Amino acid sequence: MDVLYFAWVRERIGLPRETVQTQATTVADLVAELRAREDRYAAAFEDLSALRVAVDQELTDFDAPLAGVREVAFFPPMTGG
């Protein structure tokens, strides 16, 4: 599964994209796995209320299931316009 990071999430983790092998069944499970990896992940995922998630390029929430999913992206609230 591809995991993408944008804006300060990308900067904290230090890379824009990586491929992750995981048995996680929901976004929240995946976040728990990533957080346990290293401090920079723990720092990026410290406050989930400051994060948004897209699964296969659609906005969703942290309860979303991961079965069949190819791409998960984490980022702060959007500030376009």
Added chain:
Amino acid sequence: MDVLYFAWVRERIGLPRETVQTQATTVADLVAELRAREDRYAAAFEDLSALRVAVDQELTDFDAPLAGVREVAFFPPMTGG
């Protein structure tokens, strides 16, 4: 005093502007004088709720006094934009 007519008021009365000698003290008095003149005036001023009035180029109402006034204009509700 100059009296101006616009849109269908102008068409009903048959002229865009005329000079009127009057002792009327309010717009309503002036309307009563004009109405009494001829049928075409009576027709134009038949329904005051369908008319608007400007005194010296400022929108006002039919109670407005005429002392010192140089120009009165009658017209239907505006439809610009």
Added chain:
Amino acid sequence: MRIVVQDAPFDFGAEAAGFAAGRHDMGAVVTFTGIVRDRPGGGLQAMEIEHYPGMTQKALEQITVEAIDRWSLGDALVIHRFGRLEPGEQIMMVATAAPHRKDAFEAAEYLMDYLKSRAPFWKKEYCAETGTWVAAKDEDEAALTRW
């Protein structure tokens, strides 16, 4: 602030670009353009717009100054044509510039609502030889109550 009342066509693209150009302190520009709309199924030959020359400029200035003050606009532009126009022609435009989008939008809507019901313009539509004055809409008068 610029207020233009003319019978000639105006160049909407150039006006919009000129209005939005070179602003470093305004984050938001809104424009509205009114276009002569054909009747559904066609049939409108032309529209004739009459106005009150002595009063028009003054009324538009009053409305625009109000909007600039109320929403702290960086600038505002109103252009309104009179005379004969055909379907598809641009009748008028307004533009507003403000630091934030909400103010730019509100001010543009305010300008339009007041211009519709308080600036001395009257429209007559010509269809198949017959001219009909456009009636003011109750909803246009009612639109003023929200301000």
Added chain:
Amino acid sequence: MRIVVQDAPFDFGAEAAGFAAGRHDMGAVVTFTGIVRDRPGGGLQAMEIEHYPGMTQKALEQITVEAIDRWSLGDALVIHRFGRLEPGEQIMMVATAAPHRKDAFEAAEYLMDYLKSRAPFWKKEYCAETGTWVAAKDEDEAALTRW
């Protein structure tokens, strides 16, 4: 409907003119343009806009189709830039065409409100060597509740 996501500048005047041209069935065109705003007193060197290439176009299309359906728009246009922009540069624009002005205004405001909080763009401001991510505003999220 046209959705454009690009790093190059766009020509606001030409886009606005092209969008408003040749419409006989739409009486109202509204445009909004977002401009990089300097800080009060100056000091903003540049803004860097990051986006999510795979998702951006799709998200903007969804938002625009919603607006077209809800307000029966004749057409809608969204252009959004990414990359480095300096104060005064135009970041993005939307345009809407509808038979009546109320629909054109509402649809443009809806597009802006949704684009702000639901399209994957992030802004970083550079002042005196320091880059700071722009925080989302609560009022932008709250703006969605009116739709």
